[in-house]
Amino acid sequence: MTEMLRRWCGGRPRRVDVAVALACFLVAAPVTAATAYHRDASVPAYLLLLLASCLPLLVRSRWPVPVAAATVLVGVVELVLIPFTPAPHPDAFGISLFAVGVALYAVATRTDRRTAWRTGCCAAGALTLTALVVRSGLEELPQNLGLIAWPCLSVAIGDAVRSRRELLASVVERAERAERTREEEARRRVTEERMRIARELHDVVAHHITLVNAQAGVAHHLMRTDPEHAYQALERIRDTSRAALDELRATVGLLRHSGDRAAPREPAPGLAGLDDLLDAFRHSGLDVALERAGEPDGLPPITDLTAYRIIQEALTNTHKHAGPTTARVRLDFAPGLLRLTVEDDGPAAGGPQGAGDGTGHGMIGMHERARAVGGTLTAGPRPRRGFRVHAALPLPGGRRPGCRP
Incomplete structure (x- = not known):
């Protein structure tokens, strides 16, 4: 029966109000009829x-306070009419108390605490004052003052239910917010990892494919006129391809589970391998000079990798856009700061035209790498000719560099 009534209501306030009003009448009707019969009063009048x-309970969800006022008014009318009924009983009042309690409970659950208690106190005051006037005398005083308890008890129960509902709602909201925050954090970390792997793949592929392309061009040009040098170029293509495969294998290994024994364990490249990197560019026709100032003091692995990748990408862009030209790499190790500069003299006569606008994926990756370690990077054409990339990377014990070098 309860399940059928719940399905019929279906969360609709109007149906719930009808069900509550009907239940209130059906529960109180037998008691009211028995009371009237016991007191030799009119049963139809009591019903x-x-x-x-x-009846006012039919709209208790829409207007809880007016409904409470209406039920209290019926109670006041009942108190006034009791002395004029046949064979009045000293404790005849009580027919409308059940409806008053239900109405005040609705006020407490659907309004704020101050409104609920104001309404309850007004109801208790109205009923008590009416009873004191109608049923005067010291012998009736305890019963009259007892009318205060029923409205206050209804408000207290409704207020406790409302507070518990608000507490449960706040707990659910916090749980949902925590779940959303956890999902957003997971998505952010996945995006950061994806971007990091994308940068590594771009740097490895762009660098080695550029070198292989240049060395293949040299081998093709010298194959008939100078087979010995062409053979050396093919050897460098083999070595470069092997290095590219090794780095790709290491990068793809980042996608494997940490417990997968098949994942490669090659060390990440760093400035220790800078000479080999520059030699590879020199073999491809790029004249690269290296200058060092100072000595590194506790270079973190992430900064070491970042500096290597920035130099690698800058020289790859130089070779791609300027062709065989002259480039310079300068490393300046200052206290708490590493400054690195890569600049070239631009394309030679008849060489590739322009060095790009500095908005490709490689340039974006260099900026992202510099920001990831707390540094800055600037790139752009030199005043007369060529292109310049400058990065300032903080070292342990140093301050964060400014926006410009």
Whole structure:
């Protein structure tokens, strides 16, 4: 029966109000009829008074305070009419108390605490004052003052239910917010890892493919006129391809599970391998000079990798856009700061035209790498000719560099 009533209501306030009003009447009707019969009073009159107190409950969800006022008014009318009924009983009042309690409970659950208690106190005051006037005398005083308890008890129960609902709602909201925050954090970390792997793949592929392309061009040009040098170029293509495969294998290994024994364990490249990197560019026709100032003091692995990748990408862009030209790499190790500069003299006569606008994926990756370690990077054409990339990377014990070098 309860399940059928719950399905019929279906969370609709109007149906719930009808069900509550009907339940209130059906529960109180037998008691009211028995009381009237026991007191030799009119049973229909008592039931009609009960019906009048339950009818306002049909709209208790929409207007809880007016409904409470209406039920209290019925109770006041009942108190006034008791002395004029046949064979009045000293404790005859009580027909509308059940409806008053239900109405005040609705006020407490659907309004704020101050409104609920104001309404409850007004109801208790109105009923008590009416009873004191109608039923005067010291022998009736305890019963009259007892009318204060029923409205206050209804408000207290409703206020406790409302507070518990608000507490549960806040707990659910916090749980949902925590779940959303956890999902957003997971998505952010996945995006950062994806971008990091994309940068590594771009740097490895762009660098080695550029070198292989240049060395293949040299081998093709010298194959007939100078087979010995062409053979050396093919050897460098083999070595470069092997290095590219090794780095690709190491990068793809980042996608494997940490417990997968098949994942490669090659060390990440760093400035220790800078000479080999520059030799590879020199073999491809790029004249690269290296200058060092100072000595590194506790270079973190992430900064070491970042500096290597920036130099690698800058020289790859030089070779791609300027062709065989002259480039310079300068490393300046200052206290708490590493400054590195890569600049070239631009394309030679008849060489590739332009060095790009500095907005490709490689340039974006260099900026992202510099920001990831707390540094800055600037890149752009030199005043007369060529292109310049400058990065300032903080070292342990140093301050974060400014926006410009």
